Amino acid sequence: MRIYCEVRKIWTVLTASLIRFFLGWLTKLDVGCWLSAPQCSGSDEYSVTVDSSNNNSVPSTPQLSNEELNKINTFIDRLWQTREKGGKNSMLTEDEMIGLCHKARPIFLAQPNLLDLQGPLKICGDIHGQFSDLLHLFELCGKPDKINYLFLGDYVDRGRHSLETISLLLCYKLKYPLRFFLLRGNHETQSVTRIYGFFDECKRRFSAKLWRQFIDTFNCLPVCAIIEGQIFCCHGGLSPEMLTPEVTDLFELRQKIKRIQRPCDVPENGLLCDLLWSDPWYIDFSEKAVEPSGWEPSERGVSFMFGPNVIDQFLERFNLDLIVRAHQVVEDGYEFYANRSLVTVFSAPNYCGEFDNAAAVFCLSRLTSNLESLQPTHSNLITDIDDYGHDEADLEGSFQIIRSLSSPKK
Template identity: 45%
Template structure:
C-alpha cells in the first residue's frame, strides 16, 4: 500500500530555488516548529528546506511529521523534506517515534505508514546549483553530486555505504581526511575533504544539520560548511537556542535565531533509557483524515 512516494521527493537529490529558509533537526518538538514558522514565515508564502530528523526524542513526533506531510501535499513546490538518520525503522524503534505511535493510536499502523514514506525522502538537496544540503555529511564513496543522484534511496537506511554516510557523518576540526565516527555509523571528515568536494562540484558551501549547536548555527573550515540546528532547548533541557538559515535571491544569507516556545505538554518526563528518550503520555484515536493523508501520500509517491 503505497501512497505519496515520488511526490514526497522525486529524486535522491532535490533541486530547490531561492528565496528559501533552511531548517535543521526538529525531533518532534512540535510547538517549537510552530515557532519556527512564525520566525521564517508561513508556507506557501515562504519556501522551506528541512534537513531531516523530524521525529524521535520530542513529545510530538506524530504531529510534527504529519504537519510537514500535509504542507508537502498541499504545496509540493514550496517545501522540501530530505531524510535524516532518524527517518529509519531501526532508529525510531529505539528513540521514541515507534512508542509514541503505539501509545497515541493503540497500534503501529501509523508508524508503518510513516516509515514507508521515509524511504522516499531525498538524501540531499541542491540550492540554485551552488549550495549542497544534506543531513549528516560526506562519504568517501561519493565524490560527485551525480553519484548521489544514482543512489537507490527507496530502502531502509543501511548500516554502511554512501547512503548511510550522507545521513550519519560529521565534520571534525582535528581530523585530516577521514576517521571512524564514535556514532558507530558514518565517518568523521576534515576540512580538506570538504574543500575537495566543494571544488569538484562547483558549490559554495555545504549546509547540514545532525549536531546540536548551542548557538543555533556553526561555520567550519573557512565557511565551507555550516551546521544549522532548529530544535531550541533540545530535549526540553539543553538550554540552546535554534536557528534557520534564510537565503535570498542573490544567495545572501541571514541566520534567524529563536528560542523555545511554551510547551503545552508540561514538563519533560525523566529519562527512560540512557539516551534520554522522551515520549508523550497522551493517547489519541487515529482519525480517518490522518490515516488517509498518509495513505494518499504513499500512493502519490509511488505513482507520480
C-alpha cells in the same frame, strides 16, 4: 563556539542482528482513504524552480484535487489547534494519517534523490518532535503559504509530539509540493525510530501499523539538495564515495546519487548511510598539535567524521561554495566550520528540555543570505539582533533571538 554533543549518542553500531524488520513496499491497503490517485501538477505561483538541465529532474509532480486540498487545509487547521487548551481532540485520526502517507509517497518519488532548487527559501535543521517549537518557527519565519522551505531531516524521535510534527510537515508537502521540501535524516529509519521514541509514540497513541506506514513514507524521501548551483545540503555530511577518482564532476556526482533506489531502508554503510550519518570534525584546534584531516570512523559507531581538507576537496571538485547540514546540536542554533565552508543548522530550541540551545533557520535569497535564530530562555524578553558578515561566500544578514518561557532540566 563549541559544539554541543547529542543528548544521547548512538551507543552501538546498528547491525543486522540488532533489529530486523520486514522490508519492501507494502501492498496498498484499503483503509477508506479520502485520497485519490495523483494528478499531474499545474503551475505553482510561488514554486521553487527545479532545474531541468540534469537527468534527475522530473517534469511533473503529483498534486491534489480541489477537494483533497480542502481536506488538507482542514488537517492543517486542526493540527495548529492542537497547541491550544483542549486541542487534543483536533488531532488527526489514524486513517487520516495513513492517508497522508499514501498520498505523500508518489510525490516524494516523483522528485529526484538530489533536488536542484532555486531561492528564495529557508533551510531548517532537526525538529525532533518539538511540535510547539515548529509552530513558533513558522510564526517567526513565515508560514509555507508565502515562504519556500527546505527541511534537512530528523522530524521525529525524542520529542513528545512526533506525530503532530510529521503530519503537519506532510500536509504542507502535499499542499505545496513544488516549494516545500523534506530531506531524509538518520531518524527517518526503522531501526532508529524503533529505539528513540517514534515507534513507542505510534504504538501508545494509535498502533504499530501506523508506524509502519510512516516508515514506508520515510523510505521515499530525497536525500540531498543543491541550491542555486552553489550550496550543497544534506542531513549528515559527506561520504568517501563522493570523492572516488571516477566521480570527477558534478554530473558524475548527480549520477551516483541518482542510483540510490527508492523506496529503501538506510544501509549500515555506503553513500546513503554517510549522507545521513557523517559529521565534520569538531575539535578545538588550539588544544591539538595537528589539525584533523581526512576520514576517521565516527564516534557514533556509524559512518565517518571528515576534516576540513575533505570539505575543501569536495567544494573544489564540484565547484560549490558551501555545505549546509544538520544532525548535531549547536549552542547558537548554527555553527560554521572549516573557514565557513560548512555550517551546521539545528532548529529544535531547548533540545529535549535539557539544553539551553538556540534554534536557527538559514534564510537564503538569490543575492544574500542570513540566519534567523530562535532561542529559548526564561522570560518574555525583547528581540535581540546581532549582525555578521562573510565576504568569501557573500553571506550577510542578522540573527533574531526569540525568548521563550521554557527552560532546560537541571
